Amino acid sequence: MAAWTWRFEKADGTQVEPAVTPEDFTTQGDAESWIGENWKALLEGGADQVRLLEDTTEIYGPMSLHAEEA
Numbered sequence: 001m002a003a004w005t006w007r008f009e010k011a012d013g014t015q016v017e018p019a020v021t022p023e024d025f026t027t028q029g030d031a032e033s034w035i036g037e038n039w040k041a042l043l044e045g046g047a048d049q050v051r052l053l054e055d056t057t058e059i060y061g062p063m064s065l066h067a068e069e070a
Contacts, residue, residue: 002054004031008047009062019045028052028059039065 004025008018020038025031031052035042042050043065051061 001026004028005053006031006035007051007053007061008042009049009051010046011048013062016046018042018047028054 004027006018006022008016010016020041022038023030023034025034035050035052047065049062049064051063052059
């Protein structure tokens with residue numbers, strides 16, 4: 001079974017510890033729902049962007065946690 005995980009980074013790609021401890025995700029949808037619920041706390045805790053991994057394969061990223069300026 002695949003394990004879905006997030007990598008938390010500063011804007012320059014340096015890995016950081018997340019302010020909110022992620023769960024173990026068994027589906028991509030569960031991982032994406034979790035990031036949708038926790039992105040503000042992660043941003044406030046020092047993460048600027050995230051990458052989604054399936055086991056060791058990067059699925060997408062970097063995805064900014066900063067809101068788009070309108």
